Amino acid sequence: MTVRDSSLPEASAAPGGWAVFIEQVKTIGLGLRREGLALGALVVVVTVIALNDVLEDGAQLDFPTDASFVLPLMALLAPFAVWKGERLFRGAHLWTLPVDRQQHALTKMLAGGVWMLAAAVGMILWLMLLAVATDGAIFGPHDRLLLTGPITDVVQPGQVKTVAWTTPAWQWASLFTGTAIAYLLSSAVVIGLRYPLRWVAGCVFLLTFLSLAWSEDLFEDLLEMLVMGPVGIDYVLSGGAEGLDVAVRLADGQRATAWRAFPTAGPWALATGFWFIVSAALVWLAAWRHRER
Amino acid sequence: MTVAVLNPAAAEPMASPLPGPHAVLTEGLTKRYGREVALEGVNLQAPRGSVYVLAGANGAGKSTLLRTLMNLSAPNAGRTEVLGLDPRRHGARVRAQVGYVPEGVETGYRWMTAGRLLDHLSAYYPSWDQAYAERLSRLLDVRPERRIGRLSKGQSRRLQLVAALAHRPPLLLLDEPTDGLDPVARDEVLGLLSEHLADTGCTILVSTHLVYEVERVAEHLGVLRDGRLVAQAPLDRLHARLRSYRLEAPEGWTAPPDLADRALHRSGPGRELRWTIWGDQPEVTARLAGAGAVVRDVAPLGLDEAVVTLLRHRTSS
Numbered sequence: 001m002t003v004r005d006s007s008l009p010e011a012s013a014a015p016g017g018w019a020v021f022i023e024q025v026k027t028i029g030l031g032l033r034r035e036g037l038a039l040g041a042l043v044v045v046v047t048v049i050a051l052n053d054v055l056e057d058g059a060q061l062d063f064p065t066d067a068s069f070v071l072p073l074m075a076l077l078a079p080f081a082v083w084k085g086e087r088l089f090r091g092a093h094l095w096t097l098p099v100d101r102q103q104h105a106l107t108k109m110l111a112g113g114v115w116m117l118a119a120a121v122g123m124i125l126w127l128m129l130l131a132v133a134t135d136g137a138i139f140g141p142h143d144r145l146l147l148t149g150p151i152t153d154v155v156q157p158g159q160v161k162t163v164a165w166t167t168p169a170w171q172w173a174s175l176f177t178g179t180a181i182a183y184l185l186s187s188a189v190v191i192g193l194r195y196p197l198r199w200v201a202g203c204v205f206l207l208t209f210l211s212l213a214w215s216e217d218l219f220e221d222l223l224e225m226l227v228m229g230p231v232g233i234d235y236v237l238s239g240g241a242e243g244l245d246v247a248v249r250l251a252d253g254q255r256a257t258a259w260r261a262f263p264t265a266g267p268w269a270l271a272t273g274f275w276f277i278v279s280a281a282l283v284w285l286a287a288w289r290h291r292e293r
Numbered sequence: 294m295t296v297a298v299l300n301p302a303a304a305e306p307m308a309s310p311l312p313g314p315h316a317v318l319t320e321g322l323t324k325r326y327g328r329e330v331a332l333e334g335v336n337l338q339a340p341r342g343s344v345y346v347l348a349g350a351n352g353a354g355k356s357t358l359l360r361t362l363m364n365l366s367a368p369n370a371g372r373t374e375v376l377g378l379d380p381r382r383h384g385a386r387v388r389a390q391v392g393y394v395p396e397g398v399e400t401g402y403r404w405m406t407a408g409r410l411l412d413h414l415s416a417y418y419p420s421w422d423q424a425y426a427e428r429l430s431r432l433l434d435v436r437p438e439r440r441i442g443r444l445s446k447g448q449s450r451r452l453q454l455v456a457a458l459a460h461r462p463p464l465l466l467l468d469e470p471t472d473g474l475d476p477v478a479r480d481e482v483l484g485l486l487s488e489h490l491a492d493t494g495c496t497i498l499v500s501t502h503l504v505y506e507v508e509r510v511a512e513h514l515g516v517l518r519d520g521r522l523v524a525q526a527p528l529d530r531l532h533a534r535l536r537s538y539r540l541e542a543p544e545g546w547t548a549p550p551d552l553a554d555r556a557l558h559r560s561g562p563g564r565e566l567r568w569t570i571w572g573d574q575p576e577v578t579a580r581l582a583g584a585g586a587v588v589r590d591v592a593p594l595g596l597d598e599a600v601v602t603l604l605r606h607r608t609s610s
Contacts (some may be wrong), residue, residue, distance in 0.1 A: 013389065
């Protein structure tokens with residue numbers, strides 16, 4: 001028979017919030033090894049292809065503006081990986097542990113968010129490295145076309161000018177805020193719904209059906225409002241840069257993309273604030289479904 | 294053989310309150326899944342520092358009851374108290390004090406190794422005793438490098454037992470803890486539980502449908518049948534009260550109605566009868582003799598036999 005060490009804490013002691021968070025960060029990190037390797041392999045393949053193109057054509061790889069869309073897309077998928085194996089509505093391992101269930105769900109979501117943002121930083125650094133290696137533009141000013149007149153079939157030289165555009169700090173920040181919002185929204189779906197994939201597929205099916213049966217434009221209208229509306233996703237992800245883009249034909253016959261105006265911080269801040277509040281509320285509600293009761 | 298369809302509870306209830314203080318207490322606990330009743334008005338009392346065996350057939354509601362105590366499943370009605378706390382209000386505090394072996398064979402995540410799971414749990418229980426965990430792992434042959442998803446049922450069970458015991462909780466809730474274990478492992482586990490009990494003075498509430506496996510550590514018995522607690526008593530009282538009487542009775546003999554109501558089981562050909570009766574032996578013997586039967590032999594029932602008798606018994610209602 002062993003004699004109990006009297007220096008051990010009492011069995012009734014509950015774990016500290018920070019200890020639980022750190023443990024969740026560790027556990028999720030270990031659980032995401034396979035996904036991490038897959039992402040690493042993808043990065044290597046894309047790097048090889050990109051560098052091959054650079055060597056053949058001598059092209060420069062600027063830091064891609066598309067990153068503000070790719071990273072949130074990754075963030076939408078991340079919660080499915082973070083919560084894999086956790087049967088939230090059928091006696092999850094998480095619920096057997098000595099932590100308040102709602103708090104535990106939020107802690108795990110935040111711990112997964114740490115890895116999500118780490119992956120985002122890694123991807124951004126990788127894209128920057130590609131730009132540096134090929135003498136492409138990252139922070140410095142680069143040329144953009146700006147429309148100064150109305151949009152016409154053929155844009156005359158007086159209607160467009162070339163400006164040196166330097167990516168403002170808020171647009172760099174939008175890479176992270178957009179990623180975080182996408183992660184929160186997707187987490188709310190994964191945590192709060194018993195069958196998240198069925199719900200997503202069901203919603204897409206319903207909207208498609210309604211748009212076909214009721215109004216052909218319904219789906220497009222909804223999508224436009226969601227993406228380009230006053231607090232649309234485009235404002236969250238790029239400050240409205242995509243919406244300001246317009247494809248033009250120049251007087252010399254060349255096709256180009258020009259901005260109708262400069263993207264500004266105001267609409268971005270408004271949309272970001274709105275979606276942060278909405279997504280945080282949805283996550284809280286999703287976790288609340290699992291509260292102690 | 295005939296099975297009695299009488300009501301033995303008229304004279305003395307088989308499910309009587311157990312003396313406190315209680316580690317686990319339920320009052321009128323009811324749980325339904327849709328129209329299906331899993332638990333119906335369960336009044337269970339597990340005294341502190343004791344081993345309470347909750348017996349019942351598969352699907353009787355044992356796992357549901359344990360899950361309710363952990364607040365993994367919300368009851369529809371009734372009250373529960375675990376170590377003086379209401380699990381619905383203090384779920385986390387209750388779980389901090391409970392070592393739980395669930396019914397399912399998997400704990401943790403399939404990709405995790407056994408060693409990693411124990412490390413993971415140690416972060417959640419400040420009272421985690423690493424040396425004890427290592428000792429338990431050695432004794433139960435839990436290999437830390439094995440992946441949980443690849444463990445057999447028995448290996449999973451052993452890992453769950455290490456996880457449940459290593460933080461030395463004051464209460465163990467064990468749902469079919471010997472399920473999937475070979476006889477040697479089962480013997481080792483029961484030895485460990487006895488040692489753990491002596492060492493920590495904890496309370497053990499163990500649910501099983503194979504009571505003979507835990508007979509050597511049992512002190513109190515509760516019997517769940519179709520979601521109802523039909524019997525609850527200390528084992529010594531059960532042995533003293535529930536006895537098998539071998540009778541010789543004249544042709545056409547009938548027992549007094551109140552005594553017949555207390556018979557849980559009646560069998561035997563012709564004039565030689567074997568009755569299992571709940572009650573005080575001298576009083577029952579005297580009543581039988583007074584009614585004209587000769588009591589040839591009285592024997593206490595083994596725990597397993599007692600449980601089978603209680604489970605088979607159906608009241609006339």
